Amino acid sequence: MNRRLFLGAVGLAPLAAMAAEPLRAVASFSILGDIVRQVGGDRVAVTTIVPPNGDAHEYQPGPADARAIAAAGFVTMNGFDLDNWLARLTLSTRSKATLTVASRMVTPRTLPGSTVVDPHAWQDPSNGALYAIAIGDGLASADPAGDAVYRAAAERYAAEIMRLDASIAARFPAIPVEARRIITTHDAFGYYGARYGIEFLAAQGLSTEAEPSARAIAGLVAQIKREKVRAVFLENMTDPRLAQMLARESGAVLGGTVYSDALSAPDGPAGTYLDMLRYNTGLFVAAMGA
Numbered sequence: 001m002n003r004r005l006f007l008g009a010v011g012l013a014p015l016a017a018m019a020a021e022p023l024r025a026v027a028s029f030s031i032l033g034d035i036v037r038q039v040g041g042d043r044v045a046v047t048t049i050v051p052p053n054g055d056a057h058e059y060q061p062g063p064a065d066a067r068a069i070a071a072a073g074f075v076t077m078n079g080f081d082l083d084n085w086l087a088r089l090t091l092s093t094r095s096k097a098t099l100t101v102a103s104r105m106v107t108p109r110t111l112p113g114s115t116v117v118d119p120h121a122w123q124d125p126s127n128g129a130l131y132a133i134a135i136g137d138g139l140a141s142a143d144p145a146g147d148a149v150y151r152a153a154a155e156r157y158a159a160e161i162m163r164l165d166a167s168i169a170a171r172f173p174a175i176p177v178e179a180r181r182i183i184t185t186h187d188a189f190g191y192y193g194a195r196y197g198i199e200f201l202a203a204q205g206l207s208t209e210a211e212p213s214a215r216a217i218a219g220l221v222a223q224i225k226r227e228k229v230r231a232v233f234l235e236n237m238t239d240p241r242l243a244q245m246l247a248r249e250s251g252a253v254l255g256g257t258v259y260s261d262a263l264s265a266p267d268g269p270a271g272t273y274l275d276m277l278r279y280n281t282g283l284f285v286a287a288m289g290a
């Protein structure tokens, strides 16, 4: 027997018996990381760069992030100017990974009278379903052997998101329109508000990077009093002091902590995208119905 051939055959056998290495996937922040996990299942090993309760707006990537991207076969970011640092990092590491902009099929929301795009599209579950489909497509390009698995999982998960959307929508008609006003620290719930007919007011703009002026805060306090807004919410990834001050100055109650741009830790109340939507909705309904 040819010795070289024999060794080759022995070398191949364990490989064939082993499960394929999981696809290394990197997501810019925790909400996307969960969507990749739901769609990719056992075929992917997901690394999330901005951790649970972290702020993707202000994130400064470090060397460990560059290493994760250099080793990845699939990378996904939100887009709409939330996490451009991920695209820069993917370029600078000369990564060969498939890069998917998860929001690529979403119609963006702009602020009235402005061309500035609101990046928080995931807060409308119908957009979350589009993220799932886009991520399924991207995983299939990165790992063609799993094409059918990824596409079926994305369809299934998108349908689950839409069932939750219907159950969320069913909770608001009982609440009078004039009670459907909520204050948050930064303007992260515009898509949610547009989907379900709730007006969200925020102390900060679309990003957490700029501090609101004293004048803007005074104006918001006056508006809370005038419009009898009942609740001010803290956000898991922003400084609580701004919301606490707004509640104190305006007499509105603190409605609790909602999850805007990041999930909770896995054992917290919003460890997955679907749990985040459920949990936030429960707090909003409780505050508006009070």
Ligand SMILES: [Zn+2]
Pocket (backbone or CB within 6 Å): 057, 120, 186, 187, 188, 206, 207, 208, 260, 261
């Ligand atoms: Zn945000």
